[in-house]
Amino acid sequence: xxxxxxxVLGIDAGTTSxxxxxxxxxxxxxxxxxxxxxxxxxxxxxxxxxxDRIWDAAAATITAVLEEVRADDDPEILAIGLTGxxxxxxxxxxxxxxxxxxxxxxxxxxxxxxxxxxxxGRAEAVHRATGSPLxxxxxxxxAEELFEAEPGTRERFAHQLNCKDWLRYRLTGExxxxxxxxxxxYLDTATGDYSAELVEALGHEHIRAGLPEVRDPQSxxxxxxxxxxxxxxxxxGTPVAVGLVDTxxxxxxxxxxxxxxxxxxxxxxxxxxxxxxxxAHVRSDAGIVLSTGRGxxxxxxxxxxxxxxxxxxxxxxxxxxxxxxxxxxxxAAAVPAGSGGVLYLPYGSPSGERAPFLDSAASxxxxxxxxxxxxxxxxxxxxxxxxxxxxxxxxxxxxxxALLVCGGGSESDLLCAILADVTGRxxxxxxxxxxxxxxxxxxxxVASGHAVDLASAVEVxxxxxSVFAPDAERSAVYAEAYGDFLAIRDxxxxxxxxxxxxxxxxxxxxG
Numbered sequence: 145x146x147x148x149x150x151x152v153l154g155i156d157a158g159t160t161s162x163x164x165x166x167x168x169x170x171x172x173x174x175x176x177x178x179x180x181x182x183x184x185x186x187x188x189x190x191x192x193x194x195x196d197r198i199w200d201a202a203a204a205t206i207t208a209v210l211e212e213v214r215a216d217d218d219p220e221i222l223a224i225g226l227t228g229x230x231x232x233x234x235x236x237x238x239x240x241x242x243x244x245x246x247x248x249x250x251x252x253x254x255x256x257x258x259x260x261x262x263x264x265g266r267a268e269a270v271h272r273a274t275g276s277p278l279x280x281x282x283x284x285x286x287a288e289e290l291f292e293a294e295p296g297t298r299e300r301f302a303h304q305l306n307c308k309d310w311l312r313y314r315l316t317g318e319x320x321x322x323x324x325x326x327x328x329x330y331l332d333t334a335t336g337d338y339s340a341e342l343v344e345a346l347g348h349e350h351i352r353a354g355l356p357e358v359r360d361p362q363s364x365x366x367x368x369x370x371x372x373x374x375x376x377x378x379x380x381g382t383p384v385a386v387g388l389v390d391t392x393x394x395x396x397x398x399x400x401x402x403x404x405x406x407x408x409x410x411x412x413x414x415x416x417x418x419x420x421x422x423x424a425h426v427r428s429d430a431g432i433v434l435s436t437g438r439g440x441x442x443x444x445x446x447x448x449x450x451x452x453x454x455x456x457x458x459x460x461x462x463x464x465x466x467x468x469x470x471x472x473x474x475x476a477a478a479v480p481a482g483s484g485g486v487l488y489l490p491y492g493s494p495s496g497e498r499a500p501f502l503d504s505a506a507s508x509x510x511x512x513x514x515x516x517x518x519x520x521x522x523x524x525x526x527x528x529x530x531x532x533x534x535x536x537x538x539x540x541x542x543x544x545x546a547l548l549v550c551g552g553g554s555e556s557d558l559l560c561a562i563l564a565d566v567t568g569r570x571x572x573x574x575x576x577x578x579x580x581x582x583x584x585x586x587x588x589x590v591a592s593g594h595a596v597d598l599a600s601a602v603e604v605x606x607x608x609x610s611v612f613a614p615d616a617e618r619s620a621v622y623a624e625a626y627g628d629f630l631a632i633r634d635x636x637x638x639x640x641x642x643x644x645x646x647x648x649x650x651x652x653x654x655g
Contacts (some may be wrong), residue, residue: 149174149217152588152605153209156390157228157307159183159248162198164205165581167211169488171605173578174217177208179547184245189252189280192245195604198307199314206376223383223592224315224368225584228307231328233286235354238302240313247290249281254289266346266354269413272331273339275423275433275442283329304329308387316366316384321356323435324443325391330355330489333435333442334423339372359386360599362590369603385591387584391415392434392443398548398585399602403441406543408534410553412453413493417445427542430500438598443628444541446499450484450490450533452553457492458526462519473558476523481565481618485512486519487629488529489636500540505640513634522537527559528622531566532629538567544572546611550579557612565618566626576607 151174154165160183166175179201184192231249236242247253262265268519278285291298305313306325313319323336330352332339334447341619343352359365365386373380388396391409392448395417400407402419409415418425418542422440426433434443459465464472465539491497491506530553547569553559554573564571576582586601595601 148220149213150222150594151213151219152222152585152594153206154578154583154585154588155206155222155224155226155308155311156578156581156584157181157198157202157227157311158390159229159250160199163578164202164209165479165578165583165585166209166219167582167585167605169604170478171576171582171607173576174214174219175209177205177212179204179323183248189255191248191251191358191491193248194235194245195242195310198246199311202311202314202474203376206378210377212357213450221382222594223385223588224378225385225581225588226308226312226387227390227580227584228311229639230306230325230389230391230442231281231283232306233283233290234305234307234310235301236303236305236310236313237300240303240317240319243300244294244297246307246310247281247286251281251286252563254285254481257285257289259282269342269345271429273330273342274327275333275426277326277430277432281478284346284351287348288346298350298466301350301354302355304351306389307358308389309356311385312365312387315368315372318366319367320359320365320386322361322388323358323437324361324389325356326358328389331358331435333433336435337582361386361388362587364591381416383588383592385584386439387587387590389434390536390580391417391445392436393580393583394421394550395436395443395583396598396602397579397581398550398624399606401436401438401598401602404544405548406538406541406545407548407550408538409551410534410549410559411451411551412535412568413451414448414530414589415445415536415538415551416448416541416543417443418541418543420444426544428500430502431541435458438441439612446537446541448499448533449495449497449506452530454488454490454492454530455526455553457508458523462522464519464523472523473556475520477558478529479518479520479524480619481528481562482625483525483528484517486517486521486525487511487625487632488522488525489629489633490526490529490533500537503640504639505644506637507640507643509636519522524551527556527562528566528625529629530559531563532626533625535567538571546572548572548574550574560610560612564612564614568614568619568623569612573610573612574607575610582607
């Protein structure tokens, strides 16, 4: 009799797409399915998605990945883990039906209310409890904004379910959340409980009544119901873990679960995080703080805007859009460290910068150019600028030792090598995709009893890695250049608002 193949599923519901990934117990991927999610935007800054459409997308990926796996194996589905986008307002009624579309984390309609809360102290109350700065897409702000504009929404509201919590509810019928999601609502990240003081300060007792129970991320949240099993082709009773929000799940997927371990996600925006032993060990007021559910541990993180769009822009500006990235990187790699004396400030996001400093007027620029500067030097300086920015966040957070990395930018050997030289530490890249799904699949192994603890589960699903070691000579060059980078950046900051005004004036003339 042929032995069945044990499979654990990881579901990752991002902002614009949902993925379901089937992992074998040697860490290899047996199947992946993706489905897009439509975001609706409006002139008030709203950004919404239909909860039922998100479930439909998840259901389609689960069905598709099961078909893919069953085409090659006789799978035994051991358990399911879930992660997804965080924040926003996800309201359901007493029957578990969506009250309205989900207002997403990037929703900006509460921007004016945010300014009011900053002025009257309510934003500071949120910061004291959660440890994180308030922003327009956070639940406390969005809920008040929506309830004031839509009285019917307030009347029907019974439960707040974040993205992955909504999908888990559809799978199991259980309403719950985890500490990482609750950290962005009303959780006191020092105690691990919802803050009665914050709820009272905001006058949000009606919202508190609809907040889900906070459970251990690696605990069993429920089992697949008969209805969900019939729809999806899953075995009824399949265990489903509580899960984590996407950024925290990525840390688990990378194996960064111990105190002091740091990791970075190199993507459209950057992300740098480190596990601190407790809230008392948090080093910055500007970072985002999430309880991990592993005792008193919290994930302290920063998400600078200095991501890979800088490289896309540099590539396009130099007329290299038609060149394959391998050729672009070959040219940049041929230039010695220091880019011929050129420094690039990678603040190219139209919305400015948010970490490790907040400045909506931040702007990108090159410095140190001359008529002898080559396009290849400009190219390399783009990579170096991103690495300098990431190092600043690492230094602020106090990340020590090797740095685990993932994300689309980490596929660049050049960027990883430069980051190693700039930071003076080993960069360990996971050579497999779907890090968030892998993280919650690890949680699911523990929840279902197929791993004795999280460390064992992470080891079971760990893929191969590549290590980039720093070069002493290049690191010495970068140590001096990094000081220059910070000095030039700080000298430019007072001029950024004027440059933004000039940009606006020039745009008006062009129009």
